Amino acid sequence: MPAQAIRILSFVLAAASLLLAPSCLIGSETKRRTRGQYIDVATFNSIQPGATQDEVFERFGEPTTRTKRDDTELWKYYYTEATTKRDRARRGRDRRVRQGHARAPDLAPVTAMLARAAIAAVLLAGVGPHDDHWALTAPHRPAVPEVTAKDWPKNPIDHFVLARLEKLGLRPEPEAPRAILARRLYLDVLGLVPTVEELDRFLADERPDAYERLVDELLASKHYGERQARLWLDLARYADTNGFEKDRPRSMWPYRDWVINAFNADMPFDEFTIKQIAGDMLESPTLDDRIATGFHRNTMINEEGGIDVEEYRWHAVVDRVNTTSTVWLGLTMACAQCHDHKYDPLTQADYWRMFAFFNNADEPEIPVPDPKITARRKPLLAEIARREARLADEFPVPDNIEWRPVSIVGAQAHNGTTLQERGDGVVEASGELPARDVYTIRATTDVERVTAIRLEALAAGGRGPGRTPHGNFVVTEIGLSKGTTKLALRHARADFSQTGFPVANAIDGRPGTGWAIDGAVRHHDRRAVFELAEPVAVRAGEQLVFSIAQTYGGQHTLGRFRLSVGTARQSGAKLEDARRAHLEAKLEAWIANTRAKARHWTALAPTRVVSENGATMTVQGDRSVLVSGDWPQTDTYVFEAATDMPKVTGLRLEALPDASLPEGGPGRAPLFKPGDFLLGEIEIEAGATRVEIGKGTQDYAHSGRPASLAFDGVLETGWSIEGRTGEPHQAVFAFTRPVVGPTKLRIVMRQHGIHQMTLGRFRISLTGDADPIACGVPADVEAILLDDHRSDAERARLREQFLAVAPELADARRAIVELRKRLPKYPTTLVMKERKPEHDRTTHLYKRGEYTRPAQAVSAALPGVLGTLPSGPRNRLALSRWLVSDDNPLVGRVVVNRMWHSVFGRGLVKTVADFGTRGSPPSHPELLDWLATEFPREGWSFKRMLRLIVTSATYRQASSASPDKWRRDPDNEWLARGPRFRVDAEVLRDLCLTASGLLNRKVGGPSVFPPQPDGVTSLSYGAMKWRTSTGPDRYRRGLYTFQKRTSPYAAFATFDAPSGENCVARRARSNSPLQALTMLNDTVFTEAARALARWTLARAGTRDADRVRFAFRSCISREPTADESSALLAFVRRQRERFERGELDAKRLAGATSDGNAVEIAAWMALSRVLLNLDETVTKG
């Protein structure tokens, strides 16, 4: 006899012994505890040895509600507590027998009953040895059973269902009325209700196959994918935030779009599976294939300071194992994390072998190029390129212009500022202080040929130059005309510009940008010079008109300023020659200066380079080391190399940018200071000797974090480059005494900041030159500087570098930086990326499933009971293929069962996530197997399977039934009526929006923020602000609502929507007063009621009765009964009277835009609220 059966038998014996020994043996507590959980004595008696399973089923009715408690718990109870009590009772009884107060019981019938009980229990449990468990054997395709009522079935499903009903003596309900059936179909296929127009169209279709046509029409709708995606996202534990304390937003919606599109395209389930589990491992994966792997990136990320990041990666992998098992195997693999599964044939080793499949992936975030965004980037990129190419032309010509203040003729402001002339070209503003203003200044000059103008912003007495209290101003645009001729300006430069407000903005033709001067020093004179594109001749008395616009706002107007005009000593070609000469002179000086700091460096190729905390180190062609993969909180890099240099005086550490790093690097910090790093300590050993560092220099360091802190012996302090990410940097460590080579070097870099502030790409070089210092230019430039025979390319490189740092061009470069900032970014999404085989992680079995207790190493394999993978690599891809192969006995059953669950509200296997021995046996095992085999035969097509289900007679039954039927089968296990249950949270929202005509039917895109009561998100950490969407985004479908894990959208949580923290195969379906409050009072539903009122008034004519009918059908689809109509009519009239009498303020209800129609809108809104709150509205019936 199989071990499992023995266990069950002994268990039943124990249980039955209690049952059979009622009050005389055991106290009343035991009776109470066991009552209702086991079959009663009379029932045991009715079973004869040799009974078949079917007979047992018939006798007992519902076999699945039998065992409700954990049998080990009961086991423990019987053999500890109860045994003691029983023994005590027995001793008492024996005593009474001895004393002649009682008769000894006759135990013979009890023994006989026990035997029967054991048989019954084994048959009922349907438990054989482990590998005989029904779900673990491949489904066979059963014959479609014969039925008596031959005209009822519409497809094979109905044969299976009816055969069981006939056996049970139950009759199916008649087909539901057409309107109700249509509503049910809309809800199941689209998750929406039909509009009155859609309904009328269907009802008017008298063709015999009108229903099937509707099914096909709905399956082709783009909204089909949205409904099915929402069901899948429950399993995928989709959310828009990372979870845990910080719970920051993440960009994951491209994955959601992928799921919607996959369903709409009816992607076969096998392909759907492989792409989500291992799309990155397919041969030349497409972007879409990679996005699909987001399925397993929906795990949570803990970003709390001070955590061990690897521990939370490990938790995420645990989640992946559990979720994969639930979704594709219907097995509770999670139980085996800590110990062998107690009931199912899954060992703890099986668990960690599964873990190994998922343990070799990195977890990057990738951009999702979007042609629309590419198109928007294009002109900006062109402008950047243009400006970069022109940098040299922007180089100033020094001391070239002779300036003369203009003579002011008149100064006017357009928005009320008073302007007064103060002589010497000075204008002063006073009086009103408008938010924005434009100054027009007319002036003459005796300069005959004007090549440039100058604006001096003047501060005075601790105030100004702007009129804001802090002295700042913005010149959004400066213009110059002569008479009516506009004169073009170019080459703007200023002695100072505020970050984000370069002076070039004042002549860029854009009203939103400008020149401003806020910075460390306030109340300071500032000057800006603008050259004229073409010199202009000015005759005596001729007027120049200056226009100084401030359209930025916030009263940032100029307070006091001087206007001058000037003539260049040179002009035209000569001027350009002077400009070039000036540039060349500066360039040569720069080269000479920089060269003095340049040293000869030799980059080291490491013999070994490792990260102590598991990051992947890749040595690149240029000898730099790129760090990827694991992203530990803190890390120590060990870099080993050999050098044959006879003398080493110093070491250069280059921190290099890379596109794979946050903000381009060079650090890996993903948040708070993205792209930065903190090098706490650098330690150098030559041979076995510690090298003493004497001096540290760097090209750049964040304030208070110079390289010298990287060898001060304090781990917490170090070198960081915050503020200048995306660029190469270098620190040079000069040795106190030269190291004599050849020698082996070991360089240890300790990085112990918080929030993953480790280096992302670096290169180490050595020099033997005296006084090693940081030269301040990139390494290649430094090398060129030392070379006396430079090629043209090398000269060009030097020039390029000079243009990149020349202070003379600061403003021109800033304008380019600003442009770069304005480049629209591509959305990103989280994906899986398999590591290279050489970076495979070792997976361990963890004692008691605890992260801190790794034990022996294991390699990837299927759980033993499920067989083995075909030969070839054992990786995620192989696993994904196996999951949807014939060798997986579970997948077809598990998936069709979920589909059945979503339609009927109950799976054929009630425990949709547990097909193990502890799950419920299927109510219709043959039907389940038939469907499970039909699914791959139909090409793994969801659409075809759903079509099969919704066209069955079983599905089309009315959902009403006699009280007796409800009592007999409250869960509708036997399917003797149609499905009837409250719709899911998102569907509820969607149907209210559809009924009221508010729904925005746009498909896909980023998440939106529909209204919800104030303060819902403020209770979570960081009190995220919920920026309620305006416009059409207010009324998107529920699945697009931003899903914040630590404070989910309130109305959805109330209606049992999952938070995305776990894979959820079956939602709870509660019915609570809080739901009533939401439906009655929440903004979303109030807006829907108002909209339904307007919609009704606009579309349903002028008769109240017609309006009632329209509104009613919008919500419930069927026609109201006469009683319902009259009750609703009476209600709307009663409310209308109250509004007319002024008892209630119609405008408050109807809203501000009710334009004289407030009473009507308010009355119908009151009615609409009633309709939206009806049980029939919130229920799929």
Add this chain to the structure above:
Amino acid sequence: MNGITRRRFFENCGIGLGRIALGSLVAGGSARSLLAGGRTRPPHFRPKAKRVVYLFMAGGPSQLDLFDNKPELIERDGQAIPKSVVGDQRYAFINPTSKMLAPQYRFRRHGESGAEISEVLPHLAGIADRIAIVKSMTTDQFNHAPAQILMNTGFPQPGRPSMGSWASYGLGCEADDLPAFVVLSTGGGPSGGTALWHHGFLPGRHQGVVLRSRGDAILDLGNPPGVDDRLQRDSLDLVSELNTGHFARVGDPEIQTRIAAYEMAYRMQERGPELMDLSGESPATLQLYGVDPDKPSFARNCLLARRLLERGVRFVQLYHKGWDHHSAVKQGLKTQCGITDRAAAALVTDLQDRGLLDDTLVIWGGEFGRTPMVENSPTLGRKLGRDHHPQAFTVWLAGAGIKPGITIGATDELGFHVVEDPVHVHDLQATILYLLGFDHERLTFRFQGRDFRLTDVHGKVVRKLLA
């Protein structure tokens, strides 16, 4: 109502029936027969506590400056902590080799019990004989979110039902117009977020209902603008009438549940404003708590907690964030104790004065303790703080079934490890369930093939705490 209806009703409503007259809701239904099933699950033992208020001090208050007096730390202030003590313990922010920091406040013994309490908790000292102090709490988690989630749900990852949800699941609700499990919060959202009062895989009705300090006291409790009480009542009558008619046609007992749920919602609407209106509280009471009735505060939440408990709420979780003193622990404690000490003590006193303390359990504590070592970090700008410390921390309990005036557990001379009567988070949870009448191993819920419980696979009742 037939049998199915009744059963479903009680399983579904999340609100007890109490005094409601349901006869009027469902034609022919007997209110009395409905009332008979008011409990969801029979308790395993005779419960000592009918209700619980948990003052959750989010962030991790420093036990070494509040309760666990370590004169040795004064002696060794500024010395490095011995490696032998620290072992391979991981820390969030500090080095395991950090220096020790002396207690920042003086301690004195109080009451007949002689409980040692810091001078920064003068009001608590005043009720020292009414509370039981546990100096030997330990946890497995040293980061806020996981540690808070563990303390509240028995598991460090989000997704499991919280303590209050289990209580609601186990006991149902006494009130007919308020939820079984209510949450209040001050000091900003706790790190664990809603996971701390989430229903997990238990049905949604067991979720903690947040009593808000702005807007409606309970989400959507107020009528929409322009809807007066009569319109609301009229609407509900019509909803009820139409639903009743539909039930007659369809027969689904769920419809009756919905009718009842709407009626209860209406009663909650009636009751909410009364609950929040503190004008009936005597000046003496307001003074006792130190409450300004118009301002949201920890003290106001304590007073509201008492009102909730009086009105039949089973479990009140009161969060107060602000104890994460990585820097300037001395000043930080002064501020937080200033906010909380008086009201927390007042709550115990007030419950006792009203005869409620006998069957109300009061718990005070955070998610972990703080290190005997100092946290100083120039990079993070921190000075004279203490880091997270999972090995030892202190909580106190009072009321139903708790032996008053005792202190249990002890730590080593540096306050690093527990050396006597360790109480793990799961043990505390087992004890709370025990006081509510449940065997923590038998209060279970089947989810995805497994019976889950609050204490996971651990926990034993702390007998020493019981009266």
